[in-house]
Amino acid sequence: MANKKELSVEDKLRALYALQLVDSKIDEIRNVRGELPLEVEDLEDEVAGLSTRLDKLKSDLEAIDVQIKEKKNAIDEHKTSIKKYLDQQKNVRNNREFNSLTKEVEFQELEIQLAEKHIKEMKASIEHKKEVLGQTKEKLDSKQHHLKHKKAELSDIMAETEKEENFLIGKSEEFQEKIEDRLLAAYTRIRTSVRNGLAVVSIERGASAGSFFTIPPQTQMEIAGRKKILTDEHSGRILVDNILAEEVKDEMEKLFAKL
Numbered sequence: 001m002a003n004k005k006e007l008s009v010e011d012k013l014r015a016l017y018a019l020q021l022v023d024s025k026i027d028e029i030r031n032v033r034g035e036l037p038l039e040v041e042d043l044e045d046e047v048a049g050l051s052t053r054l055d056k057l058k059s060d061l062e063a064i065d066v067q068i069k070e071k072k073n074a075i076d077e078h079k080t081s082i083k084k085y086l087d088q089q090k091n092v093r094n095n096r097e098f099n100s101l102t103k104e105v106e107f108q109e110l111e112i113q114l115a116e117k118h119i120k121e122m123k124a125s126i127e128h129k130k131e132v133l134g135q136t137k138e139k140l141d142s143k144q145h146h147l148k149h150k151k152a153e154l155s156d157i158m159a160e161t162e163k164e165e166n167f168l169i170g171k172s173e174e175f176q177e178k179i180e181d182r183l184l185a186a187y188t189r190i191r192t193s194v195r196n197g198l199a200v201v202s203i204e205r206g207a208s209a210g211s212f213f214t215i216p217p218q219t220q221m222e223i224a225g226r227k228k229i230l231t232d233e234h235s236g237r238i239l240v241d242n243i244l245a246e247e248v249k250d251e252m253e254k255l256f257a258k259l
Helices: 009-033 036-089 095-178 181-192 216-227 243-256
Strands: 199-202 238-240
Touching: 009 095, 009 181, 009 199, 009 238, 009 243, 036 095, 036 243, 181 238, 238 243
Parallel strands: 199 238
Antiparallel strands: none
């Protein structure tokens, strides 16, 4: 990376505070979107999951239908066998042959009973799966409708804010280019460690903005002197004096007014 132009402490403070205002504006835009992108993502996952479940249920029903047809065909084959064995019994020469054919008939009858039992169970399974399929389809339709609504909502917000956000991201990068790497790293570290993303704050009524801790008068004078970069000992935030903050705010307001 090329060496960044050496700035005075005051210019560094101005660049830092300007960067903070731009980044806070980007935060505002993203807060408007809020959890919406995550909601859309979660709904897409739910819809995909329900669609997969619906396909599986349909596949299961088709498979059961095939199994029922196979069982019915088997029953027809068993009945054909029974008829054949009964006809053979008419021409037997002894009791042993007759008893053997009787056992074959009984076996075929048991096979028919078993197949009919399986068909009954499979038909009950079909009814249950159809009920679950209906509930799943209803839930899927509801989630798809909800997803469509949320996507439209997100699309509207994106259309309204995307151009503005991209412009501000560009400005944020411009200000970052003015700030030395060590200072920029400190700014980023502080910004990610505080809940509201404020790494650079002004002095308001003798305390750092958003804090109840008073800044000692001597430190306030040093901050107003703009000769070195000082931080709040309680929050770790970089401090700027109120006059500098107001001047930079005015400049940034003019920039934001163009959006």
